[in-house]
Amino acid sequence: MKRLIILLLVPLFFLSAADTPQLDEKNTNAIIKSSYVYNFCKLISWPQSKNNGNFIIGVLGDPGLYKQLISKYSNKLIGNQPIEIIQLLGTEQMPNLHVLFVSRSRVTNMPAISNKTQKAHTLVIAEHPDGIKNGATLNFVVIDNQLKFEVGETNASDYGLTIGITLKSLAYKVVK
């Protein structure tokens, strides 16, 4: 009889604190954005003058996105151009960029840099409700918790950029 009772008491030893799932926290927002940015680069055409040397992507703010771009795309090519990724600390000295990502915390810098970026045919990507108004060609917006993007068509032509049809068709909004 004793044995029978002991049998019933076999506990779930392995259900200890060490077995509770650990949060595997990722910067999911940055991962998605980096995939978008890489695709933007593939679906936009730059003027002939920008088709030589490295394909330079600058990131202003958002160190998470910078890290993600470095880890996933720093060894990729856009056309024949190797990708180079730069984390910008300020806007005073702006290198000759193909792409400039401006984080939501740095949106106030946009009017000051629009002259430089326009001259350099830089694709400006923002993530602010007024991103397109402030000169961005592409702007991340959050719709129903999802990261989507809008296209500033006029800004694109002002900056000498050609937006592919695929990009326009997948955009949340195309702003004339």
Place this chain on the structure above:
Amino acid sequence: MKIRSIITLLCIVLIASASGQGNVLPLTGKAARLYEQKNYTEAKTVIEQSISGEGKEDSYSWHVRGHIYKEIYKGQDLAVKKTAKEREVAVESFERCLKLDAEKKFLEWNKTSLRFLGSTYWNDAVSLMEIRDRKDLPMAEDFFHKYLRIMESIEIQSDLNQRKRDFYKAYATSNRKIIEDLRNTMADPTAYSVELERVMDSHKKALAIDNNDYGSNYNYAINLYNEAAYRIENIPAEADLTHIILEQEGCIAIFEEALPIAQKAENLKPGRIEILKALRAIYLGLNNYEAFDKYNDLIREKQGEQIIQKRSQDALNKEIFKNRLNVD
């Protein structure tokens, strides 16, 4: 002879006499004698003859049958013991005896045997969850259901709900660990969809039993978050926009499912840093920057408090140490 066997043997003999079974059916009596002699194979053949004829409606015959099959099950090799049919036959026999035994002569003996067999199912379920063999693990849930059914049939008074909740938490853990192992070794992350389904299903079952259990809510929320984050992290570098958009949609749905569960966990144990971190991560997954910032600030505040607490404790310890030195 082992004490256990003596007890079992006494059970049958005593029950037979104490219950006034002066006229034990001939085949059943023969089977009981063969059982006494430990000739279980022959006893099995004879008791089968009995219950298919004269002993069909005789509670004692079913009781003897239960004991014979129970002993055969106990003697099985470990490799086949878990799936031995004899255990099921033993359970079925004791249950049949319970139904036929209108005078409840064998009630306690049947209950004891069923409790024993039920606990072997529980133990087997636990052992499968510990071993975590991908192929065999689903049997753990089958065994647990058998355990439950038996315990309910003998009206066990203990809190089976708590046992159910604990089982499903453990079952979710075992399946999750299989997933974690597979993620490290597999190229195709969708190949563990069956295990994933089981993890989520187990969490839902645990919550259905006790919606206010912090651990069940927290574990479920974390598993949901981790799955979505893993899928996002594994978006191929060359994925096109359509792929990204679709994958994001799927993951947002998972984050949305995780959010109320994590919030519930926070309500149950407010201010715990682990759940604050989970909420921060989920809000970032949902691209809700405002809520992300709010939880980020809360975590910093908490971490600051912890540092201050640790420093004060260190200072206090130093003071105590100094005082001791002075006293010594």
